[in-house]
Amino acid sequence: MEEFKSGNTNTFYHTQGFRKLFVFQKAKELVLLTYKITARFPSRETYTLVSQMRRAAISIVANVVEGYSKSSKKEYARFLDISIGSVSELEIYYELSLELRYINKLELDRVNGLILETKKLLYTYQKSLRVK
DSSP, rough: OOOOOOOOOOOHHHHGGGOOHHHHHHHHHHHHHHHHHHHTTTGGGGGTTHHHHHHHHHHHHHHHHHHHSSHHHHHHHHHHHHHHHHHHHHHHHHHHHHHTTTTTTHHHHHHHHHHHHHHHHHHEEEEHHHOO
């Protein structure tokens, strides 16, 4: 995991550095998978469940990136809190999608694996920011 560097004024560092974070890469993978899966949902869900799922997935990665640009570890940890909330929200949406028969158990297992991995990375990264 890349160490957080507060107060860095190098713009390139802030715009490129987050891409190296494993938590960013996994969160982005979760967004892309969510878009792929929800593209097959019934059109009646476009402005309801699909919209909520995509919004939650995007929020995970966006808050990792936004927090990375902050000047303090405390602020960054707060943005990771928001990401953790969004990943938990996405988790229930996928469970509902299975119950509504929009996805199958195999798809749920695949996405839940990625959700769990992302959640663990978020908690670990957040903890590392609070300890240092």
